[in-house]
Amino acid sequence: MDGSDLGVMRLWPDKFRNWRSTPHFIADNFATYMPVKSSSLKPPNLGGYLLDLDGVLYRGSQAIAGAADFIQRLRNAQRPFCCITNHTCRTPPQISRKLKGMGIPVEPKEVLTAGQATASWLSQRGATKIFAIGERAFISALKAEGIDPNSATPSHVVVGLDRRVSYARLMKAAQWLLKGVPFIATNPDMSYPTEAGSAPECGFYLAGLERMSGRVPTVVGKPGPFMFRLAAARLGLKPSRLTMIGDRLDTDVAGAKRAKMRSVLVLSGHTTRAMAQRARIKPDLVIRDVGRIVNV
Numbered sequence: 001m002d003g004s005d006l007g008v009m010r011l012w013p014d015k016f017r018n019w020r021s022t023p024h025f026i027a028d029n030f031a032t033y034m035p036v037k038s039s040s041l042k043p044p045n046l047g048g049y050l051l052d053l054d055g056v057l058y059r060g061s062q063a064i065a066g067a068a069d070f071i072q073r074l075r076n077a078q079r080p081f082c083c084i085t086n087h088t089c090r091t092p093p094q095i096s097r098k099l100k101g102m103g104i105p106v107e108p109k110e111v112l113t114a115g116q117a118t119a120s121w122l123s124q125r126g127a128t129k130i131f132a133i134g135e136r137a138f139i140s141a142l143k144a145e146g147i148d149p150n151s152a153t154p155s156h157v158v159v160g161l162d163r164r165v166s167y168a169r170l171m172k173a174a175q176w177l178l179k180g181v182p183f184i185a186t187n188p189d190m191s192y193p194t195e196a197g198s199a200p201e202c203g204f205y206l207a208g209l210e211r212m213s214g215r216v217p218t219v220v221g222k223p224g225p226f227m228f229r230l231a232a233a234r235l236g237l238k239p240s241r242l243t244m245i246g247d248r249l250d251t252d253v254a255g256a257k258r259a260k261m262r263s264v265l266v267l268s269g270h271t272t273r274a275m276a277q278r279a280r281i282k283p284d285l286v287i288r289d290v291g292r293i294v295n296v
């Protein structure tokens with residue numbers, strides 16, 4: 001028996017083994033399979049994929065081996081997919097350009113950022129005047145939904161990563177929170193990897209604002225279910241027909257589970273094999289990288 005068979009056996013109980021003539025996932029011997037409860041398994045379906053970006057298709061400025069081929073396989077199989085990222089400092093066209101620059105052919109319309117999701121979340125709730133902390137890409141996503149990000153009478157305080165945030169703006173945000181204005185966050189990530197090492201992300205600001213105001217934000221990005229549902233709606237597929245592929249257990253896998261999607265953890269980014277084995281959150285499958293998913 002080779003690794004492929006092992007993968008199929010672990011993923012699909014015997015009763016589902018003949019569901020299709022070819023397995024849904026074929027992985028090589030380097031893949032790691034985590035023990036999963038057979039009760040949580042479903043037969044493969046002809047659904048689509050949600051893909052995280054950093055740690056899944058690239059790491060920093062380097063494409064992950066096999067990522068471009070994987071995207072091509074999705075296209076060849078006419079599988080719908082959407083890249084969902086918690087980063088808010090780039091627009092979908094900027095992200096698409098970065099991906100294409102690494103040889104990974106992803107179009108702007110195939111990218112959903114936590115900035116866009118937050119703008120959509122606010123718009124669905126009728127918000128037009130808010131106080132936002134964030135960079136140009138996020139602010140332009142808000143404006144595209146007709147939302148004033150710098151209102152003197154905000155209905156929401158909305159915090160995203162701003163690498164040039166001033167003390168005056170943090171103070172203003174804290175003061176609105178102390179007055180009871182609803183507290184929204186684009187994403188909970190505490191840090192993100194850079195070439196110069198780990199750098200503070202949105203969660204870094206949230207921690208300070210939470211400590212000072214005693215308030216807890218509503219998170220729109222991963223692992224909040226809103227972003228997963230928004231991506232599913234964009235693809236026109238029910239969450240149960242989607243598989244989320246991510247490199248983090250606390251955002252990608254936890255969020256997918258909450259949104260009732262299948263989840264695949266790749267070990268090409270944040271999470272090591274040891275971390276995955278220790279963790280309480282168990283994805284449906286653990287593989288080395290997306291290049292292992294031969295049959296989409």
Ligand SMILES: [Mg+2]
Nearest residue numbers: 052054055247
């Ligand atoms: Mg990631």
